[in-house]
Amino acid sequence: MTCTAVVLCAMGLLGGTASQAYADPKPGDARDAKPGAERGADSAEASLKRLQDVRKKIDALYRKAERATDAYNGAKEQVELQQKEIVKLARNIDRTQQRLAALKRQAGALASAQYRGGGMPSEAKLMLGADSGAFLDDATLVRKAQQAARGVITQLSRTKGELEDYSQAATDRWERLEAHRKKKESARRDIKKKIDAAKKLESRLAAKEKDRLKKLEDEEAFRTQQKWLDSGVLKEISNKASRFGKKAVAYATSQIGKDYVWGAEGPDTFDCSGLTLRAWQAGGTTIPRTSQEQWRQLHRVAIKDMRPGDLIIYFSDASHVGMYLGDGAIVHAPRPGRQVTITGAGSMPILGVVRPDADAPERDLGHR
The missing domain is CATH 1.10.287 (Helix Hairpins)
Structure with a gap:
């Protein structure tokens, strides 16, 4: 009897919902013109x-x-x-x-x-x-x-x-x-x-929306990275880091979690080129301060020839830079409100690759 009552109650609710959803809308009440589920889907999509x-x-x-x-x-x-x-x-x-x-x-x-x-x-x-x-x-x-x-x-x-x-x-x-x-x-x-x-x-967004916004950023980066990987680019990249590059990579990755601050060169905060500048100083090489000058002055190499420690320059105006780590990943300082992190090397439009220690003697280029 209890089961029957529950079933009947459920049928009543479903029936009521259905009849209410499909009843002729009242004049001026356009919101009731669609079923509840459809309105919810439209709302989520919007x-x-x-x-x-x-x-x-x-x-x-x-x-x-x-x-x-x-x-x-x-x-x-x-x-x-x-x-x-x-x-x-x-x-x-x-x-x-x-x-x-x-x-x-x-x-x-x-x-x-x-x-x-x-x-x-x-x-x-x-x-x-x-x-x-x-x-x-x-x-x-x-x-x-x-x-x-x-x-x-x-x-x-x-x-x-x-x-x-x-x-x-x-x-x-x-x-x-x-x-x-x-x-x-x-x-x-x-x-x-x-x-x-x-x-x-960003401040106008609710906490849940901010979380969703971060996920959207991550999803977009993932899609771009996957497209880059699907091109088969990693099959051509097999070079190892120089001993100078190892030191630069070690420094850059040890900064993970530190805040991005524009114009900062460390040791507590960094912008994108400030991070690569200090990392390569740790590797024994002084490089230009900005990503644009790094692109303009440093030795350029093909993507298939890049090795850990090389710098990947992004966007057509060379306004962002990250350090290649190997296996299709970079370490970089993304933007204000974010921290130094690891992400896909192909997650942003690549302009090209430069090598800070290209002029180092070959005998000094150790391998992993």
Whole structure:
């Protein structure tokens, strides 16, 4: 009897739900035009589409921020370089000024000596002098003195020219320094604007939606990585790390879990190129600061020839970089709000691969 009651109750509920779902909708009540399950599916689909749109907007903002970060890092590097050049020029100017002062004193002493000699013409001295031999000795000394005076004047003129050149170079450096400072500040504002906008978008999401957003990112990365692997690229990659590359890989992987912060070079936080910079310093090689300069200056290798420790440059503007670990994986600092992590080497559009230790002697390239 209890079972029968439960079955009847269930049938009643199903029947009621069905009759309510398929009854003619009341005027103006369009929500009841679809079955509950279908409305739920539509709602879930709309929610997913909204999240995908949010993810695309956030990705676009962080990509723009990453490009601005590269501009910021490049300007920062140039500021530091110009400051060093200005210090060097200032030292040269100081040394040249001291040399110029010494030459002026020497020229003054020569002028005084000439004045004390009365400036008498050589012919008059020969005619009035009793000892022609002494005169000739004096004439030889005079010629040497004149030659010395001309040498001092030449040095004086050349030193003045050097001083003017150094001063002009210092002025040029200051102008470049100010230009790079302005560029750096502009990039900093641009980065903050983009990151703040991305964070604002994320802050509007509920906790469950944020989790779903992270899953969508991971799913997209997985699909891209799988497509890259399906191309058969790993079948061609079999190289081993150099001993320098091993050290760089060891450093980079030991930073896993540390936060991404734009412009950071460690030791507690990193941006993408800050991580590769420090990793390769640990490997004994100094490389450019930004991913764009790493792409421009370092030796390029084909994907099939890459080995652990090589740097993979991403996106058409070379705005992101990761370090290849082998087996189709990289370690990288992804973006603000994320930590240094391992992901698929093909999870982003690859621009190319560069090798920091390409110039190292072959005998130093150890193998695993």
